[in-house]
Amino acid sequence: MAEPLLDVRDLSVRFDTDDGPVHAVDKLSFSLGQGEVLGIVGESGCGKSVTCMSLVRLLPETAVISGSAVFDGVDLLALPMRKLRAIRGRDISFVFQEPMTSLNPVFRIGRQIGEVLTRHLGLSRGDARKRTIELLDLVRIPSPERRIDEYPHQLSGGMRQRVMIAMALACNPRVLVADEPTTALDVTIQAGVLDLMRDVRERLGTSIVLITHNLGVVADIADRVVVMYAGRKAEEAPVGDLYAAPQHPYTIGLLGAIPRPYDGAGERPRLREIPGRVPSLRELPTMCAFADRCPRADELSRSQVPELRQVRPDHLVACFHPGPE
Amino acid sequence: MSEPSPFALEVRNLVKHYRVGGGIAGGGSVVHAVDDVSFEVRNGELLGLVGESGSGKSTVANCVMRLTEPTSGEILLRGTDITHLSRRGLRPLRRELHMVFQDPYSSLNPRMSCGAIVGEPLRLHGIAKGRELRTRVEEFFDLVGLRSELRYRYPHELSGGQRQRVGLARALILKPSVLIADEPVSALDVSVQASILNLLRDLQREMGFSCLFITHDLATVEFLCDRVAVMYLGKLVELAPRDELFRSPQHPYTQALLSAAVVPDPEEQRSRKRTVLEGDVPSPLAPPSGCRFHTRCPLEPRSAPQSSDEEPPLREFASGHFVACHLVAPGRPAPRIAEEAVKIG
Numbered sequence: 049m050a051e052p053l054l055d056v057r058d059l060s061v062r063f064d065t066d067d068g069p070v071h072a073v074d075k076l077s078f079s080l081g082q083g084e085v086l087g088i089v090g091e092s093g094c095g096k097s098v099t100c101m102s103l104v105r106l107l108p109e110t111a112v113i114s115g116s117a118v119f120d121g122v123d124l125l126a127l128p129m130r131k132l133r134a135i136r137g138r139d140i141s142f143v144f145q146e147p148m149t150s151l152n153p154v155f156r157i158g159r160q161i162g163e164v165l166t167r168h169l170g171l172s173r174g175d176a177r178k179r180t181i182e183l184l185d186l187v188r189i190p191s192p193e194r195r196i197d198e199y200p201h202q203l204s205g206g207m208r209q210r211v212m213i214a215m216a217l218a219c220n221p222r223v224l225v226a227d228e229p230t231t232a233l234d235v236t237i238q239a240g241v242l243d244l245m246r247d248v249r250e251r252l253g254t255s256i257v258l259i260t261h262n263l264g265v266v267a268d269i270a271d272r273v274v275v276m277y278a279g280r281k282a283e284e285a286p287v288g289d290l291y292a293a294p295q296h297p298y299t300i301g302l303l304g305a306i307p308r309p310y311d312g313a314g315e316r317p318r319l320r321e322i323p324g325r326v327p328s329l330r331e332l333p334t335m336c337a338f339a340d341r342c343p344r345a346d347e348l349s350r351s352q353v354p355e356l357r358q359v360r361p362d363h364l365v366a367c368f369h370p371g372p373e
Numbered sequence: 374m375s376e377p378s379p380f381a382l383e384v385r386n387l388v389k390h391y392r393v394g395g396g397i398a399g400g401g402s403v404v405h406a407v408d409d410v411s412f413e414v415r416n417g418e419l420l421g422l423v424g425e426s427g428s429g430k431s432t433v434a435n436c437v438m439r440l441t442e443p444t445s446g447e448i449l450l451r452g453t454d455i456t457h458l459s460r461r462g463l464r465p466l467r468r469e470l471h472m473v474f475q476d477p478y479s480s481l482n483p484r485m486s487c488g489a490i491v492g493e494p495l496r497l498h499g500i501a502k503g504r505e506l507r508t509r510v511e512e513f514f515d516l517v518g519l520r521s522e523l524r525y526r527y528p529h530e531l532s533g534g535q536r537q538r539v540g541l542a543r544a545l546i547l548k549p550s551v552l553i554a555d556e557p558v559s560a561l562d563v564s565v566q567a568s569i570l571n572l573l574r575d576l577q578r579e580m581g582f583s584c585l586f587i588t589h590d591l592a593t594v595e596f597l598c599d600r601v602a603v604m605y606l607g608k609l610v611e612l613a614p615r616d617e618l619f620r621s622p623q624h625p626y627t628q629a630l631l632s633a634a635v636v637p638d639p640e641e642q643r644s645r646k647r648t649v650l651e652g653d654v655p656s657p658l659a660p661p662s663g664c665r666f667h668t669r670c671p672l673e674p675r676s677a678p679q680s681s682d683e684e685p686p687l688r689e690f691a692s693g694h695f696v697a698c699h700l701v702a703p704g705r706p707a708p709r710i711a712e713e714a715v716k717i718g
Contacts, residue, residue, distance in 0.1 A: 091562040091564060092562055190652070204653040204654070205426070206653065207653065234425035234426055234589065235589070235591075235630060235634055235635075236425065236630060236633045236649070236650050237425075238633065238635070239632075239633035239635075239647050239649050240649045240650075242635075243649060261562065261563060262635065263563070263637040264635030264636055264637045264642065265635055266637075267635065267636065267637050267639040267642040267643075268635050268639075268642045288640065291637065291638055291640075292640075301564060302563060302564060303637060304567075305563050306563060306592065306637050307570070307592040307593055307595060307596035307597075308636055308638070309592075309595065310595065314616075316595070316596045316597075318571050319568075319571055319596065321564065321567050321568040322564035322568075325532055
């Protein structure tokens with residue numbers, strides 16, 4: 049792979065709370081290539097959202113971040129806030145899960161998108177308005193000349209998410225970070241938003257980090273996938289390999305837990321369950337975080353933290369006993 | 374009741390309109406949440422009720438539970454009309470009908486221990502107390518896979534999956550004949566969802582209750598349900614046995630819904646033809662005339678002008694397979710929307 053656009057090394061995020069530290073992300077490394085769609089998958093509390101928020105330092109002050117995140121030659125984590133602000137929203141932009149709460153309800157959508165344009169690109173109000181209409185058109189919002197003067201509550205959920213994407217694309221960002229962009233949407237609307245993201249990548253060459261718990265969404269659009277568990281990377285692989293030959297027992301468990309189309313008639317086979325629950329993140333692990341729930345766990349898994357190792361080209365697994373079922 | 378009804382639950386011509394705005398004198402407008410919906414849940418059957426936000430599926434559940442009063446129509450529980458029963462009259466029948474809610478956080482009383490929550494129906498119906506109540510509660514904790522010590526814990530001390538098991542134990546402890554489950558796994562993580570779905574299916578097999586399972590997730594329905602009903606904007610558009618519905622969906626909305634669902638298999642997912650519906654779901658304040666789906670229907674050019682003038686009745690297309698679409702008649706299946714979209718595009 050050529051020089052990655054974003055290279056994250058040994059990222060750790062700790063929250064110092066009244067009840068002691070919480071290790072939300074532990075020594076996570078990943079990279080994002082030009083025009084690539086990277087899926088980051090995991091269940092609640094695995095650290096997938098915290099990872100992305102930490103890259104542009106959107107976390108509260110209780111967060112202690114270490115490691116590096118080199119974007120286009122500069123380390124985002126070491127950059128003074130003033131310089132980071134120039135990058136955030138312009139070169140790296142965000143789409144969040146809840147389109148209603150991420151838009152300001154008292155301003156017309158035209159003004160909210162326009163603000164990005166006047167602030168980052170210094171456009172005049174007239175030019176910003178013209179560009180905003182183009183952007184709304186780009187994200188396939190019908191009659192953008194009329195919609196630009198509406199308030200968020202006048203739009204449906206799917207339309208709001210399109211507005212969020214339009215806002216995120218306003219400055220032609222090089223990286224779009226989408227955190228559960230379709231989770232709050234109905235499936236027929238989700239399909240449209242996924243098509244739109246694919247289109248954005250193809251037409252504008254935008255790299256996308258897609259954070260989701262939905263393995264179907266990842267299968268649809270990602271090129272490469274990172275599976276996270278308890279703040280660490282459990283597995284990483286090109287999308288085809290991950291689904292066809294998952295190596296980590298957690299990934300295998302997740303894929304088996306989803307009901308999927310079944311060709312036969314009558315009763316469907318039982319879904320795979322993952323017994324137990326996610327470990328506490330209060331202490332740094334001294335063993336494999338998945339060991340207590342894992343059918344393959346042994347002495348070794350319970351005494352050491354597994355490091356990532358390469359099992360096939362581009363396929364990394366943090367497990368002492370990797371392999372298919 | 375001379376003859377036992379073959380149906381655990383019957384919903385006949387159910388209508389629920391909410392009046393919004395206006396004053397005492399009237400005025401305002403009407404939300405058409407559910408309009409003339411009829412279906413039945415057979416004894417021992419799992420019926421899936423599927424739809425997207427605003428389709429009216431949860432309103433149906435609330436009407437069946439009598440949590441909200443239907444505007445018109447009838448609800449029959451094992452052959453008995455419960456639509457107009459008073460609260461007192463309804464009480465003995467409450468034993469037969471229980472519900473599991475979507476949010477396991479807000480549907481359990483935070484000030485009661487989990488044991489008390491599960492035992493409450495027994496207490497309120499005066500069925501058991503003291504030692505007997507305790508034994509029954511323990512038995513149901515075991516049945517839903519909860520350790521017995523958790524009886525002394527409070528809901529906030531449990532995980533989401535455990536809480537949903539508490540909700541399930543509470544709903545089933547009176548051995549009801551009908552369980553209404555409104556999106557019971559949507560708030561849970563994938564791995565936890567799997568265990569609750571397996572559990573629900575096991576319990577249903579074991580106890581034999583009938584279940585109305587409400588969800589937006591087609592994959593869950595396919596896993597669990599015997600028959601599937603699809604709603605769009607307050608109307609039932611299709612009702613069929615599971616395999617039939619997934620193999621040969623007829624209503625263009627059902628076709629679109631199935632084509633939009635994502636499957637966790639990159640190769641298959643990327644080779645699928647999906648038809649993205651144009652526009653948004655219209656407002657239930659002013660539902661479209663005729664067929665409610667005609668404003669977004671990819672087959673609209675074929676069914677116009679009938680589709681906007683006339684409401685399509687729910688007709689039996691094949692044995693046990695009902696469809697409300699002008700283009701579908703017995704022995705005449707609907708055109709495939711994927712092919713149609715290609716022709717137009």
